[in-house]
Amino acid sequence: MSTQFRYFPLDKVSMGWGLCIYDVGWQRVSPHEDYPIRQHPDGYYYTWETGRRLSEYQLCFVFSGEGVVEFAPHKPVALTGGKLLLLAPGEWHRCRPDPKTGWGTLWIGFGGKMARSIVRSVFHREGSFVSSVARAKEFEASAMRLVNQMLKFGERRPLSSAGDLMSLLGRIADEDFDSEAVMATSAAIRQAQAAIVRRACETIDFAELAKSVGMTYDRFRHHFAGMTGFSPLQFQLAERMRVAKNLISNTNLSISDIARRTGFSSAAYFARSFKAATKLSPIGYRRTSSRLS
Secondary structure, three states, rough: OOEEEEEEOOOOHHHHHHOOOEEEEEEEEEOOOOOOOOOOOOOOOOOOHHHHHOOEEEEEEEEEEEEEEEEEOEEEEEEOOOOEEOOOOOOEEEEOOOEEEEEEEEEEEEEEOHHHHHHHHHHHOOEEEEEEEHHHHHHHHHHHHHHHHHHHHHHHOOHHHHHHHHHHHHHHHHOOOHHHHHHHHHHHHHHHHHHHHHOOOOOOHHHHHHOOOOOOOOOOHHHHHHHOOOOOHHHHHHHHHHHHHHHHHHHHOOOOHHHHHHHOOOOOHHHHHHHHHOOOOOHHHHHHHHHOO
Protein backbone atom coordinates (compact mmCIF):
# COMPACT_ATOMS: atom_id res chain seq x y z
CA MET A 1 0.00 0.00 0.00
CA SER A 2 1.12 3.54 -0.75
CA THR A 3 -0.57 6.39 1.05
CA GLN A 4 -0.21 9.94 2.30
CA PHE A 5 -2.54 11.75 4.69
CA ARG A 6 -2.65 14.56 7.22
CA TYR A 7 -4.97 15.63 10.00
CA PHE A 8 -5.15 19.32 10.90
CA PRO A 9 -5.76 21.09 14.21
CA LEU A 10 -8.81 23.32 14.40
CA ASP A 11 -8.35 27.06 14.84
CA LYS A 12 -10.70 29.96 15.41
CA VAL A 13 -9.90 31.64 12.09
CA SER A 14 -10.81 28.57 10.06
CA MET A 15 -13.94 27.88 12.08
CA GLY A 16 -15.02 31.50 11.74
CA TRP A 17 -14.67 31.19 7.97
CA GLY A 18 -17.57 28.73 8.02
CA LEU A 19 -15.90 25.97 6.02
CA CYS A 20 -12.68 24.25 7.00
CA ILE A 21 -10.73 21.16 6.00
CA TYR A 22 -10.02 18.71 8.81
CA ASP A 23 -8.05 16.02 6.98
CA VAL A 24 -6.97 14.90 3.51
CA GLY A 25 -5.26 11.93 1.98
CA TRP A 26 -4.91 9.42 -0.82
CA GLN A 27 -4.14 5.73 -0.93
CA ARG A 28 -3.43 2.97 -3.42
CA VAL A 29 -4.20 -0.47 -2.09
CA SER A 30 -2.85 -3.45 -4.07
CA PRO A 31 -4.86 -6.66 -4.51
CA HIS A 32 -5.05 -8.81 -1.34
CA GLU A 33 -3.43 -6.16 0.88
CA ASP A 34 -4.70 -5.62 4.43
CA TYR A 35 -7.15 -2.75 4.81
CA PRO A 36 -7.41 -0.32 6.53
CA ILE A 37 -3.97 0.54 7.88
CA ARG A 38 -3.57 1.19 11.60
CA GLN A 39 -1.72 4.52 11.21
CA HIS A 40 -4.91 6.59 11.36
CA PRO A 41 -5.81 8.18 14.73
CA ASP A 42 -8.63 7.04 16.99
CA GLY A 43 -11.95 8.23 15.65
CA TYR A 44 -10.85 7.53 12.10
CA TYR A 45 -9.37 4.04 12.21
CA TYR A 46 -11.89 1.20 12.15
CA THR A 47 -12.20 -2.45 11.27
CA TRP A 48 -14.74 -4.04 8.96
CA GLU A 49 -16.37 -5.67 11.97
CA THR A 50 -16.92 -2.39 13.85
CA GLY A 51 -17.41 0.21 11.14
CA ARG A 52 -17.30 3.82 12.27
CA ARG A 53 -19.16 7.14 12.59
CA LEU A 54 -17.35 10.35 11.70
CA SER A 55 -17.98 13.77 13.23
CA GLU A 56 -17.37 15.47 9.88
CA TYR A 57 -18.24 15.23 6.21
CA GLN A 58 -15.85 13.24 4.04
CA LEU A 59 -15.78 13.55 0.28
CA CYS A 60 -14.18 10.39 -1.09
CA PHE A 61 -13.39 9.61 -4.72
CA VAL A 62 -12.46 6.21 -6.15
CA PHE A 63 -10.06 6.72 -9.06
CA SER A 64 -9.13 3.10 -9.70
CA GLY A 65 -10.11 -0.44 -8.73
CA GLU A 66 -13.31 -1.55 -7.06
CA GLY A 67 -14.79 -2.02 -3.61
CA VAL A 68 -17.93 -1.67 -1.54
CA VAL A 69 -19.42 0.60 1.11
CA GLU A 70 -22.17 -0.32 3.55
CA PHE A 71 -24.43 2.19 5.29
CA ALA A 72 -26.21 -0.71 6.99
CA PRO A 73 -24.68 -4.14 7.74
CA HIS A 74 -24.75 -6.63 4.87
CA LYS A 75 -26.21 -4.14 2.37
CA PRO A 76 -23.22 -3.39 0.11
CA VAL A 77 -23.16 -0.58 -2.43
CA ALA A 78 -20.61 -0.97 -5.24
CA LEU A 79 -17.72 1.48 -5.52
CA THR A 80 -15.89 1.58 -8.85
CA GLY A 81 -13.55 3.98 -10.59
CA GLY A 82 -15.24 7.36 -11.07
CA LYS A 83 -17.59 6.97 -8.11
CA LEU A 84 -18.01 9.66 -5.49
CA LEU A 85 -18.79 8.74 -1.89
CA LEU A 86 -20.07 11.36 0.53
CA LEU A 87 -19.99 10.36 4.19
CA ALA A 88 -22.22 12.44 6.47
CA PRO A 89 -21.48 13.22 10.13
CA GLY A 90 -22.80 10.71 12.65
CA GLU A 91 -23.83 8.06 10.10
CA TRP A 92 -22.48 4.52 10.48
CA HIS A 93 -20.57 3.09 7.54
CA ARG A 94 -17.78 0.77 6.52
CA CYS A 95 -15.97 0.35 3.24
CA ARG A 96 -13.17 -1.74 1.77
CA PRO A 97 -11.55 -2.53 -1.57
CA ASP A 98 -12.25 -5.69 -3.52
CA PRO A 99 -9.32 -8.00 -2.66
CA LYS A 100 -9.09 -9.03 -6.31
CA THR A 101 -8.55 -5.49 -7.61
CA GLY A 102 -7.50 -3.25 -4.73
CA TRP A 103 -8.32 0.41 -5.25
CA GLY A 104 -7.09 3.96 -5.40
CA THR A 105 -8.97 6.61 -3.44
CA LEU A 106 -8.60 10.16 -2.22
CA TRP A 107 -10.55 11.93 0.49
CA ILE A 108 -11.18 15.36 1.98
CA GLY A 109 -12.71 15.68 5.45
CA PHE A 110 -14.44 18.97 6.12
CA GLY A 111 -16.93 20.76 8.36
CA GLY A 112 -17.88 24.15 9.73
CA LYS A 113 -21.11 26.07 10.21
CA MET A 114 -21.69 26.37 6.44
CA ALA A 115 -20.90 22.75 5.57
CA ARG A 116 -24.41 21.29 5.85
CA SER A 117 -26.07 23.98 3.75
CA ILE A 118 -23.31 23.77 1.12
CA VAL A 119 -23.64 19.99 0.87
CA ARG A 120 -27.42 20.26 0.57
CA SER A 121 -27.13 22.93 -2.12
CA VAL A 122 -24.59 20.95 -4.15
CA PHE A 123 -26.08 17.47 -3.89
CA HIS A 124 -29.79 18.25 -3.27
CA ARG A 125 -29.94 15.58 -0.58
CA GLU A 126 -28.76 14.81 2.93
CA GLY A 127 -27.05 11.81 4.46
CA SER A 128 -24.38 9.51 3.06
CA PHE A 129 -24.58 8.28 -0.51
CA VAL A 130 -22.67 7.05 -3.56
CA SER A 131 -22.94 8.63 -6.99
CA SER A 132 -21.14 9.19 -10.26
CA VAL A 133 -19.35 12.39 -11.18
CA ALA A 134 -19.14 13.81 -14.68
CA ARG A 135 -15.71 14.19 -16.29
CA ALA A 136 -14.17 11.89 -13.72
CA LYS A 137 -10.56 12.39 -14.82
CA GLU A 138 -10.85 16.17 -14.65
CA PHE A 139 -12.49 15.92 -11.25
CA GLU A 140 -9.77 13.56 -10.03
CA ALA A 141 -7.06 16.01 -11.15
CA SER A 142 -8.74 18.95 -9.39
CA ALA A 143 -9.37 17.00 -6.19
CA MET A 144 -5.85 15.59 -6.13
CA ARG A 145 -4.38 19.08 -6.55
CA LEU A 146 -6.29 20.19 -3.47
CA VAL A 147 -5.21 17.12 -1.50
CA ASN A 148 -1.55 17.59 -2.46
CA GLN A 149 -1.74 21.29 -1.64
CA MET A 150 -3.00 20.45 1.84
CA LEU A 151 -0.37 17.73 2.27
CA LYS A 152 2.34 20.25 1.40
CA PHE A 153 1.14 23.47 3.01
CA GLY A 154 -1.40 22.22 5.53
CA GLU A 155 -2.44 24.69 8.18
CA ARG A 156 -0.44 27.50 6.55
CA ARG A 157 -3.20 28.04 3.96
CA PRO A 158 -6.47 27.11 5.67
CA LEU A 159 -8.65 29.81 4.14
CA SER A 160 -7.46 29.56 0.55
CA SER A 161 -7.76 25.78 0.80
CA ALA A 162 -11.33 26.13 2.05
CA GLY A 163 -11.97 28.37 -0.95
CA ASP A 164 -10.54 25.68 -3.24
CA LEU A 165 -12.86 23.14 -1.64
CA MET A 166 -15.80 25.46 -2.34
CA SER A 167 -14.64 25.67 -5.96
CA LEU A 168 -14.43 21.87 -6.17
CA LEU A 169 -17.93 21.46 -4.74
CA GLY A 170 -19.20 24.18 -7.05
CA ARG A 171 -17.74 22.31 -9.99
CA ILE A 172 -19.75 19.26 -9.00
CA ALA A 173 -22.90 21.36 -8.82
CA ASP A 174 -22.24 22.92 -12.22
CA GLU A 175 -21.40 19.70 -14.05
CA ASP A 176 -23.72 17.01 -15.31
CA PHE A 177 -23.66 15.37 -11.90
CA ASP A 178 -25.28 12.07 -10.94
CA SER A 179 -28.19 11.46 -13.30
CA GLU A 180 -30.36 13.09 -15.90
CA ALA A 181 -33.24 13.03 -13.41
CA VAL A 182 -31.30 15.09 -10.86
CA MET A 183 -30.25 17.58 -13.50
CA ALA A 184 -33.81 17.87 -14.81
CA THR A 185 -35.07 18.55 -11.30
CA SER A 186 -32.36 21.17 -10.73
CA ALA A 187 -33.20 22.88 -14.01
CA ALA A 188 -36.91 22.92 -13.13
CA ILE A 189 -36.26 24.50 -9.74
CA ARG A 190 -33.96 27.12 -11.25
CA GLN A 191 -36.68 27.89 -13.81
CA ALA A 192 -39.17 28.31 -10.97
CA GLN A 193 -36.76 30.55 -9.05
CA ALA A 194 -36.38 32.80 -12.08
CA ALA A 195 -40.17 33.00 -12.46
CA ILE A 196 -40.58 33.94 -8.79
CA VAL A 197 -37.92 36.66 -9.11
CA ARG A 198 -39.66 38.10 -12.20
CA ARG A 199 -43.07 38.02 -10.52
CA ALA A 200 -42.03 38.60 -6.91
CA CYS A 201 -44.40 41.49 -6.40
CA GLU A 202 -47.39 39.70 -7.89
CA THR A 203 -49.67 37.04 -6.42
CA ILE A 204 -48.23 33.67 -7.49
CA ASP A 205 -50.18 30.43 -7.66
CA PHE A 206 -47.43 28.02 -6.63
CA ALA A 207 -49.44 24.95 -7.59
CA GLU A 208 -49.69 26.34 -11.12
CA LEU A 209 -46.00 27.23 -11.09
CA ALA A 210 -45.15 23.66 -10.07
CA LYS A 211 -47.30 22.36 -12.92
CA SER A 212 -45.57 24.68 -15.38
CA VAL A 213 -42.18 23.14 -14.56
CA GLY A 214 -43.53 19.58 -14.73
CA MET A 215 -43.90 18.73 -11.04
CA THR A 216 -46.62 17.98 -8.55
CA TYR A 217 -46.92 20.65 -5.88
CA ASP A 218 -45.66 18.41 -3.06
CA ARG A 219 -42.61 17.32 -5.07
CA PHE A 220 -41.97 20.92 -6.11
CA ARG A 221 -42.04 22.17 -2.50
CA HIS A 222 -39.71 19.37 -1.38
CA HIS A 223 -37.08 19.96 -4.06
CA PHE A 224 -37.39 23.75 -3.91
CA ALA A 225 -36.64 23.71 -0.18
CA GLY A 226 -33.82 21.21 -0.71
CA MET A 227 -32.11 23.43 -3.28
CA THR A 228 -32.73 26.88 -1.81
CA GLY A 229 -33.33 26.35 1.89
CA PHE A 230 -36.64 28.25 1.55
CA SER A 231 -40.22 27.34 0.81
CA PRO A 232 -41.48 28.97 -2.43
CA LEU A 233 -43.43 31.56 -0.43
CA GLN A 234 -40.43 32.35 1.79
CA PHE A 235 -38.29 32.76 -1.32
CA GLN A 236 -40.85 35.15 -2.83
CA LEU A 237 -41.02 37.16 0.39
CA ALA A 238 -37.22 37.43 0.52
CA GLU A 239 -37.23 38.71 -3.05
CA ARG A 240 -39.97 41.24 -2.22
CA MET A 241 -37.83 42.47 0.66
CA ARG A 242 -34.86 42.89 -1.66
CA VAL A 243 -36.99 45.02 -4.00
CA ALA A 244 -38.41 46.98 -1.07
CA LYS A 245 -34.94 47.75 0.32
CA ASN A 246 -33.87 49.13 -3.04
CA LEU A 247 -36.98 51.31 -3.29
CA ILE A 248 -36.62 52.59 0.27
CA SER A 249 -32.93 53.40 -0.19
CA ASN A 250 -33.00 54.81 -3.71
CA THR A 251 -36.37 56.55 -4.16
CA ASN A 252 -38.56 59.09 -2.39
CA LEU A 253 -41.66 56.91 -2.70
CA SER A 254 -43.86 56.79 0.37
CA ILE A 255 -43.97 53.62 2.42
CA SER A 256 -47.58 53.12 1.29
CA ASP A 257 -46.52 53.31 -2.38
CA ILE A 258 -43.66 50.88 -1.78
CA ALA A 259 -46.04 48.50 -0.03
CA ARG A 260 -48.35 48.54 -3.06
CA ARG A 261 -45.49 48.14 -5.53
CA THR A 262 -44.11 45.13 -3.68
CA GLY A 263 -47.46 43.35 -3.51
CA PHE A 264 -48.53 43.91 0.09
CA SER A 265 -52.19 44.46 0.88
CA SER A 266 -51.52 47.32 3.30
CA ALA A 267 -48.72 49.55 4.56
CA ALA A 268 -49.19 48.12 8.06
CA TYR A 269 -48.76 44.53 6.85
CA PHE A 270 -45.72 45.58 4.82
CA ALA A 271 -44.17 47.35 7.82
CA ARG A 272 -44.64 44.28 10.04
CA SER A 273 -43.16 41.97 7.40
CA PHE A 274 -40.26 44.31 6.72
CA LYS A 275 -39.36 44.61 10.39
CA ALA A 276 -39.58 40.85 10.88
CA ALA A 277 -37.13 40.38 8.00
CA THR A 278 -34.69 43.23 8.70
CA LYS A 279 -35.15 44.10 12.40
CA LEU A 280 -35.82 47.69 11.29
CA SER A 281 -39.00 49.53 10.38
CA PRO A 282 -39.14 50.84 6.79
CA ILE A 283 -38.64 54.40 8.10
CA GLY A 284 -35.73 53.27 10.27
CA TYR A 285 -34.16 51.50 7.30
CA ARG A 286 -34.49 54.66 5.17
CA ARG A 287 -32.83 56.75 7.87
CA THR A 288 -30.00 54.26 8.20
CA SER A 289 -29.52 54.15 4.43
CA SER A 290 -29.44 57.93 4.14
CA ARG A 291 -26.76 58.18 6.85
CA LEU A 292 -24.61 55.64 5.01
CA SER A 293 -25.01 57.27 1.58
